[in-house]
Amino acid sequence: MTVVAAPENAVPARSTPRRARRRGVRPLVLNLVAVALGIGVWSLLSAIGVQGLPGPVTVADRAGELIADGTLAEDVLASLRRVLIGFALGTALAVPVGFLMGWYATARGLLEPYIQFFRTIPPLAIIPLAIVLLGIGEVPKVFVIFLAAFLSSVVAAFQGVVDVDRTLINAARVLGASDRTIFAKVVVPASTPFILVGMRIGLGSAWATLVAAELIAAQEGLGYRMQQAQLYYDLPTIFVGLITIGVLGLLMDRLLLLADRRLTSWQERR
Template identity: 85%
Template sequence: MTELTALGKSPAPAARRGPRRPRRATALNLTAVVLGLAVWTLLASIGVQGLPGPLQVAAKAGELIADGTLLDDALASLRRVLLGCLLGTLLAVPIGFLMGWYATARGLLEPYVQFFRTIPPLAIIPLAIVLMGIGEVPKVFVIFLASFLSSVVATFQGVVDVDRTLINAARVLGASDRTIFLKVVVPASTPFILVGMRVGLGSAWGTLVAAELIAAQEGLGFRMQQAQLYYDLSTIFVGLIAIGLLGLLMDRLLLLAERRLTGWQERR
């Protein structure tokens, strides 16, 4: 008999409560989607500024899927976002660790990070065009910048917020700085890094439409801009929904990775 049972507390209710929260969250999510579609249908039915209804948008999405346009645009946008986010994260994490672990690096790098963090990545587009041309490089660069700034600040804050008690305890036990960094600082900073990646991913998708204004020939942002010229609201809605779904899917994957990598954290 376990101690829990000996105290007269049955573990069964706690075990039963485990799966209930995800089920309740899923039910609430589905309810929100249904309510959103109902409100959208209502607004379209009363003719709000020519707003297309869900069925009209679904029909347009079917056309774009059938001729391959939506798939090509989605793949082009996804490639740019993934490349920009990957490069941004790969550079941001080591810089964030340097800033958080070494006071000298913090003093040298923090002014630049904070300066560029106040400049919207969209404001860099004219400069990127002049310096990098109109190919793929400036598009990826502005997306990279959006994800980099979010990730570097999150990583830096994660290192700074590591509990000093853990570091001091490791030093008392004879751990070297390298061991402390790898065994204490990196694991404790991982939740911050992953949150920074999620924020950076949102910023990257938010920058995508403007980035694809740089002489793009394909992409969801490009397709939406073309549809704007012809007042094709259905295509614009298809682009918006595609961006939202892709962004949501990528965010859920990062959230899953966060739960796997930070399973030691106490959660509510």
């Protein structure tokens, strides 16, 4: 019986999960170090009196006050509602429009000029028009956020369809697959990574537009609270709003990133 010796540099099978865990722990440690360094620099700048910059303790105390009286919770719920509705509607429309533009040349020719035209116009510039046409209720606020998310996501969905490897499509046709089957089994899976990246960009655009959207006669919301604080030079409240928006946006982005990894687990990653 011949015995085959294992190579000297062979890695035991048990080490693979351990290495995966190490790769997952290291970014988390680096993230925590980055946060600690950021708070340290912030404290230092506040201590030397840079333009009256409030320190982390002052901002934390102000956040505690806003949490205690329920103001922060009301503002978070109002802003989250607007962002989620606008983002969901924008993404829900962007995906089919992007698929149409990528799959049908006629649809591309009809829709692409409008998409590219409105992409050059900042959603914030639409606010005066939105007020005139839609009033000063919730509709114009959600519409501006919807437009920001839609324009960011539709191009990604379109590009995802266009960039599908033609070899895969031709191979499916050779095997007798119909256009519907090719679209469902080849195009949609191959373009999913592009769609999810577009959704992440759209989510960032939605949050970036929120503050300006809440200029439209809002009575609650993080953007509204920050604008009111600006009138009284209330820097701690402004910082609370900024940090809250950043944390909420980061958490939502991590959820999309988790969905990306689950839905595109077939992709090779570095």
